[in-house]
Amino acid sequence: MTSSDYKLFKAEGMREAIAMVIAATGSSGREPQQVADNLVLANLKGHDSHGIGMVPRYVDSFLEGGLKVNQQPLSKIDAGPLLGLDGQAGFGQSIGEAATDMAIARAKEHGVCVMGLGHAHHLGRIGHWAEQAVSQDLISIHFVNVLSRPTVAPWGGAAGRFGTNPCCIGIPMRNEAPVILDYATSMVAQGKMRVAHNKGEEVRSGMLIDQHGHPTTNPSVVVVEPLGALLTFGEHKGFGMALVCELLGGALSGGGTWHKTYQGENKVYNGMLSILIDPKRLDQDDHFFKESEAFMSWLRSVPVAPGFDKVRIAGEPEREAMATRSKDGFPVDPTTWQEILAAAEKLKLPRAGVEQAAQRA
Ligand code: NAD
Numbered sequence: 001m002t003s004s005d006y007k008l009f010k011a012e013g014m015r016e017a018i019a020m021v022i023a024a025t026g027s028s029g030r031e032p033q034q035v036a037d038n039l040v041l042a043n044l045k046g047h048d049s050h051g052i053g054m055v056p057r058y059v060d061s062f063l064e065g066g067l068k069v070n071q072q073p074l075s076k077i078d079a080g081p082l083l084g085l086d087g088q089a090g091f092g093q094s095i096g097e098a099a100t101d102m103a104i105a106r107a108k109e110h111g112v113c114v115m116g117l118g119h120a121h122h123l124g125r126i127g128h129w130a131e132q133a134v135s136q137d138l139i140s141i142h143f144v145n146v147l148s149r150p151t152v153a154p155w156g157g158a159a160g161r162f163g164t165n166p167c168c169i170g171i172p173m174r175n176e177a178p179v180i181l182d183y184a185t186s187m188v189a190q191g192k193m194r195v196a197h198n199k200g201e202e203v204r205s206g207m208l209i210d211q212h213g214h215p216t217t218n219p220s221v222v223v224v225e226p227l228g229a230l231l232t233f234g235e236h237k238g239f240g241m242a243l244v245c246e247l248l249g250g251a252l253s254g255g256g257t258w259h260k261t262y263q264g265e266n267k268v269y270n271g272m273l274s275i276l277i278d279p280k281r282l283d284q285d286d287h288f289f290k291e292s293e294a295f296m297s298w299l300r301s302v303p304v305a306p307g308f309d310k311v312r313i314a315g316e317p318e319r320e321a322m323a324t325r326s327k328d329g330f331p332v333d334p335t336t337w338q339e340i341l342a343a344a345e346k347l348k349l350p351r352a353g354v355e356q357a358a359q360r361a
Contacts (some may be wrong), residue, residue: 007337008329013360015040018052020354021340022091024347025062027069031094038093042125043330046321049191050125053198053336057266058091058122059343066267067091067121073099076254081110084254087120092270095120100132103276107138111281115274118255123270127182127318130170134178139277140170145250148268150258151222152186153229155239158213160229162258164190165245170315172279174289176296180315185242186230193219193230198335207231248273 018036043051061067071090087095099117106113126142133140146163164184171179187207196203196219203219210216210228221228232238250257255271279288341351
């Protein structure tokens with residue numbers, strides 16, 4: 001498959017098409033549009049792995065009873081700056097937004113909020129939640145575990161034991177764009193391997209092992225049987241972060257950790273520990289923004305190394321992708337698109353209507 005096989009879609013039509021599919025699950029009110037907007041935004045920000053390509057998985061999870069529509073976070077612990085919420089297997093896109101709104105309100109009241117959110121269905125791009133908090137001038141720290149097939153091997157292990165456990169930190173600035181550091185603790189997100197597998201592409205070495213623990217560049221080893229595993233980033237260091245995400249995002253959030261054999265279900269639950277801090281309340285002598293921005297200027301003054309066009313700050317690649325893709329559209333490979341249309345059909349939604357909506361500019 002070559003890039004000329006991809007179709008370019010504009011955000012507006014695709015938002016409508018995806019909302020139609022989500023609504024066909026019985027999801028109602030704002031929810032179908034919330035899910036669609038969140039997924040399309042992930043594509044616009046360059047993270048196709050967490051965009052509309054997730055829809056077939058969500059539909060299968062819904063049909064199996066793993067994903068529940070029209071849910072709200074259930075408050076289990078409510079003690080000032082401490083919130084313990086259960087996501088009730090609801091769409092991560094709506095549960096995540098509601099939970100983050102609650103955490104923002106607490107952080108504004110108390111200067112800090114520590115929120116555990118367990119049992120949300122897939123929360124998508126975790127940077128989305130950091131951006132929501134950062135837009136309210138709050139620092140936002142997230143540790144997340146993934147309850148689904150354990151695709152990532154511990155450092156020194158030859159098989160998957162945990163998920164791609166992302167961590168994310170958002171830091172607001174006054175006169176600069178915010179820092180949004182947001183990544184999987186695996187070398188690469190599992191969804192990116194699905195995208196590469198669908199495109200028929202090899203990936204670079206050092207990311208994957210096959211079912212015998214040998215290095216491979218074939219992304220299919222984490223998509224179809226026989227299964228190998230993803231490696232963590234930074235060898236033992238990434239493994240340590242993944243472990244912490246499992247313990248804080250899983251054990252402390254109430255969502256639980258992964259410790260069983262995978263049974264083939266499509267559901268994917270995330271547990272998330274979020275820590276929101278109001279920097280103005282912790283700041284001594286109004287230092288924080290001035291010092292942060294002085295450091296940013298210092299960083300930007302660095303000479304650029306051979307082979308690089310510039311030094312980027314976390315969050316910048318997503319803003320660059322957003323600028324280009326909002327204008328030109330974003331690419332969807334034919335396999336992913338056919339899977340989305342097939343998912344619509346599983347919900348008795350004619351594919352022609354979805355295709356027509358998606359093609360609207
Ligand atoms: P990635 O490897 O693309 O890294 C993204 C991070 O690195 C961003 O903060 C980005 O701004 C920064 N970055 C990228 N290029 C840079 C450069 N040249 N210079 C400086 N900074 C740069 O991300 P990933 O690990 O593939 O994760 C992709 C998405 O998947 C994330 O949004 C993550 O939250 C999401 N994810 C979600 C789950 C889940 O279960 N919900 C699981 C894993 C990952």
